[in-house]
Amino acid sequence: MDATCPECAGKLEPKHKLELGEIFGCPDCGSRLEVLGLEPLKLAAAPSVEEDWGE
Numbered sequence: 001m002d003a004t005c006p007e008c009a010g011k012l013e014p015k016h017k018l019e020l021g022e023i024f025g026c027p028d029c030g031s032r033l034e035v036l037g038l039e040p041l042k043l044a045a046a047p048s049v050e051e052d053w054g055e
């Protein structure tokens, strides 16, 4: 699966299948990205809240 960070346009290569609503961090810029759609893949910067997402 191919993804691009909406913040830094860096290429993301998720190691696992993304799930709707999942939030993960961009390895390049560290932005928190939320998965808004899967087909096609749609990402948006997630509002920064408490660091409570583990990983």
Ligand SMILES: [Zn+2]
Pocket: 005, 006, 007, 008, 009, 010, 026, 027, 028, 029, 030, 031
């Ligand atoms: Zn990024």
